[in-house]
Amino acid sequence: MDDRVLLALPSKGAIAEPTLNFLRDAGLRVDKPNERQYVGSVPAISGLSVLFQRVKDVVYKVARRHGAARHHRIGCCTREPER
Numbered sequence: 001m002d003d004r005v006l007l008a009l010p011s012k013g014a015i016a017e018p019t020l021n022f023l024r025d026a027g028l029r030v031d032k033p034n035e036r037q038y039v040g041s042v043p044a045i046s047g048l049s050v051l052f053q054r055v056k057d058v059v060y061k062v063a064r065r066h067g068a069a070r071h072h073r074i075g076c077c078t079r080e081p082e083r
Contacts, residue, residue, distance in 0.1 A: 004047045011038070011052035 009030075010016045020030055023042070030050050032040035040050040 004049060005045075006049050006051050007042075008051045008053055008058040010055045010058055013055060 009019055023030055028042050028044050030040050030042055032050070032052065038052050040052065042048040042050060
């Protein structure tokens with residue numbers, strides 16, 4: 001059994017930086033080797049990796065039956081619904 005946990009986060013967009021700041025402030029700094037990397041780590045938690053994806057891909061990674069990610073953060077819709 002694989003004990004790793006993969007946290008999927010958006011790589012860009014309105015909530016990308018606030019999410020990383022939130023994790024950092026909680027003592028869970030995310031290390032991303034460079035901007036072109038799609039995988040990072042959280043040194044404070046052994047076995048926790050971070051997968052940076054487009055928002056729609058974050059949802060897909062979690063929703064797949066045998067999804068790569070177990071947890072995700074994609075935020076909320078900030079637009080008013082069309083009437």
